[in-house]
Amino acid sequence: MSTHKSARQAPVRAAIIGYGLAGSVFHAPLIDATPGMQVAAIVTSNPERQQNARKRYPQANILATVEELWQDAQSYDLAVVATSNDTHVSLGIAAMQAGLPVVVDKPMAATVADAEKLLTASQQSGKLLTIFQNRRWDNDFLTVQKILSARLLGPLTRFESRFERYRPAPRAGAWRESSDPKLAGGQLYDLGSHLIDQALYLFGKPERVYAEMAQRRPGAQVDDDSFVALHFPSGISAHLWMSQVARISGQRMRVSGLRGTYEKWGLDPQEDALRAGKQPGQPGWGSEPRDLWGRLSTDLTDDNIHLDGPIETEPGAYEKYYAQVRDAITHGAKVPVDPQSVIEVIRVIEAAQTSAREGRTITLP
Structure with a gap:
């Protein structure tokens, strides 16, 4: 079996940054339920949330800081930014610079200028960017x-x-x-x-x-x-x-x-x-x-x-959102939500x- 073929059959390993409402209720369960994807890491500094994450996703690495994730970025295939709104842009850009495709929770950013920074980082890095407009x-x-x-x-x-x-x-x-x-x-x-x-x-x-x-x-x-x-x-x-x-x-x-x-x-x-x-x-x-x-x-x-x-x-x-994210990463399919369309929302x-x-x-x- 070629390494290329086995790599494509391997699940998309998602690292979820943030384990509040967005991370624990939406992103982690939806990724966990998507064939061909797995919750591979959860980043949260909150001890209670760390405990809850370990209990629900025993196979996932529980990390206290995003620096731990960036240092081991090659072990993952996707970063999900599910943190407070003020960190969406900085964490999204950092994830792409670490070599990871990115899902950013809504709202994409507080301003059009910041949203465009995210899109520019995606274009310059060649890394996939999509926004979680699940509704x-x-x-x-x-x-x-x-x-x-x-x-x-x-x-x-x-x-x-x-x-x-x-x-x-x-x-x-x-x-x-x-x-x-x-x-x-x-x-x-x-x-x-x-x-x-x-x-x-x-x-x-x-x-x-x-x-x-x-x-x-x-x-x-x-x-x-x-x-x-x-x-x-x-x-x-x-x-x-x-x-x-x-x-x-x-x-x-x-x-x-x-x-x-x-x-x-x-x-x-x-x-x-x-x-x-x-x-x-x-x-x-x-x-x-x-x-x-x-x-x-x-x-x-x-x-x-x-x-x-x-x-x-x-x-x-x-x-269907994360099924399309998986297909975009593994087969080059279109992302489920074009970030340019969300810039128009902002x-x-x-x-x-x-x-x-x-x-x-x-x-x-």
Whole structure:
């Protein structure tokens, strides 16, 4: 057997930097569940997280510092940056300089300038870079794409999308609640980076951005209740809400056209499943019961779809993200999320910040 062939059959060895929510709930379980990949190392200086990581991934090297990872970089095939937002760029660049392809958690960076530094480092090093915009594989978003590809709504007019949660008091000491701009805290960066990414993925680059950003909770240092409106050259408008102060959430998605409407309530089940210790590949992964399906009403006809009432939700599929990362590393396939597309998301976030601060609509070049 040639060494080349055996190397290709070997699993992609992933080193996960950071073992907080992103590393422990999302990245590690998804990598572990992906055929042809393994959690080979976890970097965390927190003793409790080290203990949890050893228990869940006994085969992984548990490292206290990234310096240990860089010194032994040849033992790994991928670095996953799942740390606080202010370290995404520096750790991503350091990983590529150490010779490793990189997955960077969202948001890619706090500014367009910093995001472009990451992309430049990828281009100069020749190392793969992709961003973890996992909610492109949410069940509702996959269903919307299926409906739009079947042209069941006629000419589109409006896309409405919400991530609304309820946390009545800011979490003391949490970096996501910090006003330090380097940490990219607040809802516009956190939930907004998903909502904006989905809208741009569907409709391209917007030409105008309007936003409102509020700090509603006593003691809040960053936006906890925000709204963004995007207007696209096609005439489509996207209205996006992101909040930590909604005790009852509105519709998750509503897509309107001149011939039909699709509406969906409730969140994709994959995050809750991952938090509960479940993984892709287990029975029922990503699917939801009929009573949670969205509703489609259209006067257009399609032999395969019930046209006025519940429409089955496509199963959510976060596992496809890391399957595509594996294929990009082993076979040179396309990365699941092009970093250039995420730079456009950061550009919209910057425009939204300006709009909210100055109380006006921003026209993008």
